[in-house]
Amino acid sequence: MKEVIHQYGVELDWVAGLAAQLGGHVEGNRIIIPDEVHPGNRYILPINESLTAFIIDVNYRQDVVFKLRNTRSDFVGIYFNLTEGDSIHILDEVSRTAGRWGYNLAIFDADMQGDFQVKAECTTYMIAIFIKKTALKQYISNIPEYTQLVESIFNPKLNTIVRFDRMSNQAWWLMNELRKVSPEGPLYDVFVTGTVYGLIGDYMDQLISQEIIIEQVIAADVVNIMTSQAFLIENIENAFPGIAGLSSKAMMSETKYKKLFKKMTGVSPNAFFLSNKLSFAKEVLETGNYTIAEIADRFNFFGASHFIEQFKNAYGVPPKEYLTQL
């Protein structure tokens, strides 16, 4: 498996190194890589002194592990990721993979190291935005709800910025609109810049309704929480394993486990488990091959009526009605 050790930043001194490790070279704003390795577009655009965008629209022809080892800590990376196929994973030391569970947006402090594996045959479409912490702080301090918190958020002794999220419909629309533009010439820069401002603005709206939990996080914590999520998904047909067992598996205290889980994903372990359970159950329901009672039993609900009630809470309609709407 190909291994690429690289770094990112608002300044562009990382570009040539990344190009070389991928077996390519830099031409203007573009990293050119021989088509037989990974055909596609890799485009870097410095937008202003505190903002750089990196657009990756690539087909991978072989497995690659990207090891992000930033030497700068003055920025935050915001990754809008519309990858199709079996793709990005975070690995721990023994290379066990943990999935993404529908997250297509990640926000990472530059201090956060991470290993990401991309599988062959997958198509990655990602916009990575590198923004100086000073600039992000400025943006966030404009949100009235956060004026009290902003100093703590950006104090590395108190907090690490790390978050997995889902992008909004508007963000998805922007990314697809950009994809329609030919990645050549100065007009592309106009659309890239417009997309990046739009994505940041849109994420700020998303932030307003979120609870921010101030806590320091190290890379091992991220891996442990992701692994814990993978464990929950593997056991999605069983009953909720309980916080005690989960936290000891994740090698954390119960308090820390619950806090970090919520900080990174925005939901409690229990809510994460239930919403995924319902989502898997919905998929089974959609096949039309099982009765509601069978599904309730298979996914370990207390009974059909419990399943119906939870389903209705999550999707607004009871499962039977949902089926007829399909």
Added chain:
Amino acid sequence: MTTERAEFFYHYTLGPEWQQQIVEQLGANLADNKILILPEEIASGGSIFLEVLPGLSVLLLDMTFHVPVAMTRIPTDHNYYMVYFDIGDEITTHIVEESIHKAGYHSKLGMSFMDANSKGTIMPPVGERSYSLRLFIEKSYLKELGASTRDLSINNQLFDETKNTLFFYSHIDSRSKVLLNNLKEQHFTNPSFELKLKSAALYLLGYLVDRVSRFEPIINKLSQQDIDNVLKTSQYLLDHLLDEFPGLQKMADLAGMSVSKYKILFKKMLKESPNNFFLNEKLLLAQKLLQNGDFNSVQEIAYELGYSSPNYFAKVYKKMFGLLPAEVLIKAGLSG
């Protein structure tokens, strides 16, 4: 006297400095060098001006004027083009004197592109919300963007000011309309608003360059008088959409130029021949009338619009919108 229209003169700049004229002449309050608030007795609401990137600035204006004013943009030799988007209904209709057969309507085009050295006067309606967006694009920057979309020698001719004047007046294209309507839902005070305004400005610029690259290049100088005269005739057509097309000779006479010159200049500025322009606008009004629920049959609307044959009307309507008018019609009885 309050009925007298207060006149004032100003010009824009690519940087924020133009706003000082509004402060000095109208007593506006300028905050952060980007937000202008007029005195409440003149207008409520405000405007926001941002430099998006070197060569591109945006002004969003959301105001309700309380007194009649005439704001005249005086020609300057500043090195930029202005694109104006009027974000509101392009066709407004209302019932006149309770009679469904007298639909009053007002038709206008929401988008214009002009050189900083052309003149324009705006008389905003009193007591009605004015919502508009302007892009200011440095000439050399637009030329560079244009060069990436078309043949270089044509691009050079288009941007050669001794040979050509860039100008057009049109409807807002549908992609831009979606963006502008999204923006209109956002509040000025929203913390993400400036980022979204910048994003919209850049997309509007991108859509503009893409759209004009498909225009047939007509290389011609336009004097201020040419512009005024041709726009007088397009407005005449918009004001007489219920009539028949008056004929080229009459339109050219109205513009005070020869038919051949008139045809070229009209096409250069409005991007269509006078006849096609008139027919398309008529059909856009037809669409509005069909959806408004003020009529009971396609026939009534066809006659209202001056078509002698409802079948012919149905045919041309379908050609433009892909549906028969009967499929679109909302009958009078059903709307209330």
